[in-house]
Amino acid sequence: MKKLKIGIIGCGGIANDHAEMYKLIAERYDNIEVVALADIVPDRAKDFGEKWGFTGARSYNSHTEMLEKETELDGVSICTYNRQHANCAIDALNKGINVLLEKPMCVTLEEGIEMMKAEKASGKILSVGFQPRFHAQMKRMKEIVRSGELGKVYYIQTGGGRRRGIPAGSFITDATAGIGAMGDIGCYALDMVLDAIGYPTPLTVTAFKSDYIAKDPKQFGCADEFEVDDFAAAFIRLEGGVILDFRIAWAMNVNTPGDTIILGTEGGLRIPSTGCWNNGFDAMTLYKSVNGEEIEEVIPVVHQEYDCFYDKVLSFVRAIENNGPAPVPTSQIIKNQAIIDGIQRSAACGKEVTIDIPEV
Ligand SMILES: NC(=O)c1ccc[n+]([C@@H]2O[C@H](COP(=O)([O-])OP(=O)(O)OC[C@H]3O[C@@H](n4cnc5c(N)ncnc54)[C@H](O)[C@@H]3O)[C@@H](O)[C@H]2O)c1
Numbered sequence: 015m016k017k018l019k020i021g022i023i024g025c026g027g028i029a030n031d032h033a034e035m036y037k038l039i040a041e042r043y044d045n046i047e048v049v050a051l052a053d054i055v056p057d058r059a060k061d062f063g064e065k066w067g068f069t070g071a072r073s074y075n076s077h078t079e080m081l082e083k084e085t086e087l088d089g090v091s092i093c094t095y096n097r098q099h100a101n102c103a104i105d106a107l108n109k110g111i112n113v114l115l116e117k118p119m120c121v122t123l124e125e126g127i128e129m130m131k132a133e134k135a136s137g138k139i140l141s142v143g144f145q146p147r148f149h150a151q152m153k154r155m156k157e158i159v160r161s162g163e164l165g166k167v168y169y170i171q172t173g174g175g176r177r178r179g180i181p182a183g184s185f186i187t188d189a190t191a192g193i194g195a196m197g198d199i200g201c202y203a204l205d206m207v208l209d210a211i212g213y214p215t216p217l218t219v220t221a222f223k224s225d226y227i228a229k230d231p232k233q234f235g236c237a238d239e240f241e242v243d244d245f246a247a248a249f250i251r252l253e254g255g256v257i258l259d260f261r262i263a264w265a266m267n268v269n270t271p272g273d274t275i276i277l278g279t280e281g282g283l284r285i286p287s288t289g290c291w292n293n294g295f296d297a298m299t300l301y302k303s304v305n306g307e308e309i310e311e312v313i314p315v316v317h318q319e320y321d322c323f324y325d326k327v328l329s330f331v332r333a334i335e336n337n338g339p340a341p342v343p344t345s346q347i348i349k350n351q352a353i354i355d356g357i358q359r360s361a362a363c364g365k366e367v368t369i370d371i372p373e374v
Pocket of ligand 1: 023024025026027028029052053054055058075076077093094095096098102116117118143145183184185197198291
């Protein structure tokens with residue numbers, strides 16, 4: 015069988031996880047090979063290829079050069095910082111290459127729409143890298159919500175974060191990240207609950223964001239470089255009369271902004287505040303009334319053999335083999351991006367804003 019030819023664009027931190035998973039998949043199934051690597055920092059792609067033993071993989075100092083010269087690529091992982099998600103994805107799709115893109119989808123809604131247009135025109139797939147979706151615990155949570163046990167879901171509180179945990183490097187400047195905590199970890203919390211309830215369309219958002227702790231040199235070592243948000247809170251109205259109450263923090267003067275709770279007319283679900291993005295799960299609690307009695311059922315954590323990151327990359331490879339569909343489709347993630355875009359707009363003008371997602 016012909017092996018799929020894979021490229022990696024951006025050879026920084028998270029690219030290592032992609033490389034590890036492609037190596038595992040190649041060892042198990044002998045169905046792919048990593049043939050091209052690109053990074054704009056000179057020699058980074060070459061060094062990365064040597065580190066991971068991708069012998070024979072060609073390295074490039076820009077994604078455009080790679081896409082120009084590599085005419086047989088079947089798929090690329092895009093592991094660049096947020097501001098370089100849209101252009102790299104669009105350039106790859108325009109060359110007829112399937113894309114596995116790191117989260118968040120991009121920085122603005124407008125970029126997301128351009129990416130969807132390129133995806134549609136190419137006939138290829140763009141899958142966005144939300145690995146917690148592939149974790150057994152998240153699948154269990156989704157099953158419970160979708161089973162109807164909760165009745166009509168009308169209110170969700172979600173988010174998360176840490177008392178102190180502001181990243182550095184490309185995560186904190188506007189030119190590279192564009193958005194801070196909400197794009198880094200907030201998009202995961204949004205995906206967790208929106209996916210569970212079938213990704214209803216967001217309608218309005220009123221939001222606040224801040225950078226108080228990150229901009230204080232006494233509290234953060236790179237305060238003078240910090241240009242994004244370290245905290246965001248938003249009240250979002252979703253189609254179908256569902257309210258989403260969201261808070262996310264890289265830094266705050268409390269240990270957690272609260273658990274995720276999903277309230278329905280027949281039951282409720284409490285998902286302890288976790289780093290779902292790091293496989294950090296604790297037992298959920300289901301609240302029900304049975305014959306008038308108030309019941310609380312603790313649902314043990316479901317463990318799984320493989321890292322969910324492996325399933326994220328494998329699902330992309332399988333989707334290429336099967337000509338789609340995208341495992342984590344843009345038709346859903348554009349709504350996640352539209353909320354993040356709405357938070358930025360509302361925080362900037364200090365008022366509620368409407369969310370309009372153009373048809374693609
Ligand atoms: N899924 C996850 O668990 C997870 C974890 C960490 C980061 N991420 C996401 O991955 C992305 C990258 O994060 P990171 O920690 O690897 O950042 P990083 O800064 O370590 O790496 C990004 C790399 O992309 C390169 N780059 C930028 N533009 C490029 C271009 N046009 N062509 C080629 N190379 C280019 C940079 O030089 C850098 O080496 C971010 O969007 C982040 O949100 C996801």
